[in-house]
Amino acid sequence: MTHASLTDTSHTDTSHTDTTELADTSQSGVLAQPYAGPGESGGPDPAGTLLRVEGLGVSFAQPGGRRRVRVLDDVALTVRAGEIVGIVGETGSGKTTLARAIAGLTAPDRGRVHLAGEDIAGLRGRARRRFRRVGAIQFIFQDPLRSLDPALTVGTSIGEGLAIAGSGSRAQRAERVADALRQVGLDPAVAGRLPAQISGGQRQRASIARAVISDPALLLCDEPVSALDASNRNHILLLLDELRQRLSVGIAVISHDLSTLAGIADRVVVLYRGRVVEDGPIAEVFARPRHPYTALLIASAPDIHGRDRHAAARLRPVGTSRDPASRRTGECVFAHRCRFATDACAETPPRRAATDHPGGDWVVACHHADTWRDELDTAPAPAASRKDFPT
Amino acid sequence: MPESAAGPAEVLLKVDGLRITVGGERTEAVRGVSFEVRRGEAVGIVGESGSGKTLACRSVLGVLAPGCAVSGGTIDFDGTSLVGLPRRGWEQLRGTRIAAVFQDPASYLNPSYPVGHQLAEQLRVKHGRARRDARADAVRLLAAMGLHDPERVYRQYPHQLSGGMLQRVVLAIAVSGDPELLIADEATTALDVTIQAEVLELLAGLRAERGLAVIAVSHDLAVIAEFCDRVLVFYAGELVEAGPTQAVLHAPRHPYTEALLRVASVGSWERRSLAVIDGQPPHVGAELPGCRFADRCAFATQQCRTRPVALTEQPDGRSVRCRRVDELALSGAGAATAAGAAS
Incomplete structure (x- = not known):
């Protein structure tokens, strides 16, 4: 549902969980800590880096209150040309806000967004409009039935950007629309149909055609397949994989579904309550996560062979987890749900390169990244605690 | 798992040759489906969108959308025929002996009332509890669903709760009458994966404690694999394969x-x-x-x-x-x- 992905930015929805402690953090100046990028030594961008986000922070005013809700805090990530980066996190973790901030749809209050070396977060007025018209960053939404105008034919929607920018004659634009449709594996005749007249998978292809028509450098896909069933889902993922090779676009795919990302992404960025807790090569991260939250996510994913329920239960705190509202100022974002939290976790852990990845292609923000697993191996399986039902 | 020394449990629900038409007499969306659910058993239904899995479930609940109708076959729930059951008959079954949870919990709760009131109302109206008892029972049920600080949740409105919390509230309402059959139609689909795991564990616990039979509809085979004893595979309105989950999925x-x-x-x-x-x-x-x-x-x-x-x-x-x-x-x-x- 589009609802779910929009809750990230919805004030009412974040207010019940995030308000207090996030407001506290912003007041106490924790965010003023010096920013340390993920293994970045301040040198020039490595070859091929397309998008580089540094120290990105976004906060929203709370309705009726003076407090601000911090939705993203010190977020860093990079996407190379031709690379697919998965962004995973739960409802309210800031995934959608991150994509919107990268695209310039939400104004960040801190940090930088560099696209091909240019700081696009700082663009204002005419420069920003010009940047948008070029269409270097394109968005693909979850629900194409809602992101395509139901009253416009598919072709008109796809060519709308070109028409607004006034590029080419009508006939040239029609030809580019047909090209874009072919790029995404649709019959150009689909251009004459309304969104309601084609299937869900075809609609998502049409919205990808709308995105690629302007020859973008970066595609931001917000839950691109979660409205589709398994077969159509794989069709769309294959298409994204093909486009990154053919057009060498960088692609950021936001998803709450690990298996969607496992299918196509090269790297994964794990967000928890507005902070990046882990960032690394996806196959290795999923095989042996370094952050307890990533481990919990993976252990919670249902498995056709029957998930080991103890695996997830062993990663949850003993007894009931603490109320998130009780989070102390400056504490690690995950501490309230972490089985391995200690006194050290009262301080936000810095992102550090994983010990065997000194190059910085795998970073983790956990004080106990190297040790929590030892504790896990010795911990007994928790006994199922169940309360009585009223009879 | 509903394993007992006494052999297979008694059949609770028997659907035989079910046919459902949509939007007019001619369009048959469910075409002669038969299956059984035993007491305490979890049966999964998988299939693509439009395969008829949700229609089949809705007919068991007697909540087919306008324009949809059962055009053939029988549905027998513990001796009661559900096809053509009059309204009074449904009132004695639905919400008490047969309950349901769906994908989008927020749309099944009234946004203008605290969630606890809605649970207590169910306990009062459906199960005849006194007002004070209903409140106490509601709080205990919320706690049993693993909700943190149930007293506070009781007073909260739907918009103040996350999707996972809402689904627990809806589950509390569903199981408040100690039903024999629970229909879970994509009940965990919209939840985050960590919350989905917790809700599935909660459902498994409810089955173990209450001998609850469950029909679980999901497009996610892994969820079915984890949760269900048997699986029914729907394709284009027909049952194409049925059998023990592990056997069907592995061979x-x-x-x-x-x-x-x-x-x-x-x-x-x-x-x-x-x-x-x-x-x-x-x-x-x-x-x-x-x-x-x-x-x-x-x-x-x-x-x-x-x-x-x-x-x-x-x-x-x-x-x-x-x-x-x-x-x-x-x-x-x-x-x-x-x-x-x-x-």
Whole structure:
């Protein structure tokens, strides 16, 4: 549902969980800590880096209150040309806000967004409009039935950007629309149909055609397949994989579904309550996560062979987890749900390169990244605690 | 698992030859489906959108949308025929003996009342509790659903709760009358994966404690694999395969089941090959002379296309709707680890 992905930015929805402690953090100046990028030594961008986000922070005013809700805090990530980066996190973790901030749809209050070396977060007025018209960053939404105008034919929607920018004659634009449709594996005749007249998978292809028509450098896909069933889902993922090779676009795919990302992404960025807790090569991260939250996510994913329920239960705190509202100022974002939290976790852990990845292609923000697993191996399986039902 | 020394439990729900038409007499979206649910058993239904799985569930609840109607077959719930059951009859079943949870919990709660009131109201109106008892029971039920600080949750409005919390509230309402059958239609689909795991564990606990039978509808085979004793595979309004979950998923006997498994997420984190099922299912209500899957099936022969195929009982206790069931050697989920899962 589009609802779910929009809750990230919805004030009412974040207010019940995030308000207090996030407001506290912003007041106490924790965010003023010096920013340390993920293994970045301040040198020039490595070859091929397309998008580089540094120290990105976004906060929203709370309705009726003076407090601000911090939705993203010190977020860093990079996407190379031709690379697919998965962004995973739960409802309210800031995934959608991150994509919107990268695209310039939400104004960040801190940090930088560099696209091909240019700081696009700082663009204002005419420069920003010009940047948008070029269409270097394109968005693909979850629900194409809602992101395509139901009253416009598919072709008109796809060519709308070109028409607004006034590029080419009508006939040239029609030809580019047909090209874009072919790029995404649709019959150009689909251009004459309304969104309601084609299937869900075809609609998502049409919205990808709308995105690629302007020859973008970066595609931001917000839950691109979660409205589709398994077969159509794989069709769309294959298409994204093909486009990154053919057009060498960088692609950021936001998803709450690990298996969607496992299918196509090269790297994964794990967000928890507005902070990046882990960032690394996806196959290795999923095989042996370094952050307890990533481990919990993976252990919670249902498995056709029957998930080991103890695996997830062993990663949850003993007894009931603490109320998130009780989070102390400056504490690690995950501490309230972490089985391995200690006194050290009262301080936000810095992102550090994983010990065997000194190059910085795998970073983790956990004080106990190297040790929590030892504790896990010795911990007994928790006994199922169940309360009585009223009879 | 509803295993008992006394052998298989008694049949609670028996659906026989169910036919459902949508939007007019001619369009048959469910075409003669039969299955049983025993007491305490969890039965999963899988299939693509439009396969008729939700319609079948809704007919068991008596909540088919306007324009949809049961046009044939019987539904028997513990001796009561549910087809054509009058309103009074439904009132005695629905919400008490048969309960349901759906994908979007927020749309089943009244946004203007605290969630606890809505749970207590159910306890008062449906189960005749006194006002004060209803409140105390509601708080205990919320606690039993693993909700932190149930007293506070009791007073909160739906918009103040997250999706996972709302789904727990809806589950509390569903099980408040101690139902015998719970229908869970994509009940965990909209939840975050960590919350989904917790809700599935909660449901498994409810089954174990209350002997609750569950019909779980999901497009996610992994959820079904984890939760259900038996699985029913729907395709284009028909049952194409049915049997014990592990057996069906690890050694499918219908080509469609195999195709579904090939495209599904199977919980393997290696970069998997992204398989697809070519083509589209037939239009809802399309009348085809032969197998409805034939156009997308790699094994289809001329005979498959021209003559109807019956669902046949197999010696291994499964039912398969395929003319070539004895000739085909199909592969299931994770052939490499099949040895570990053969139980």
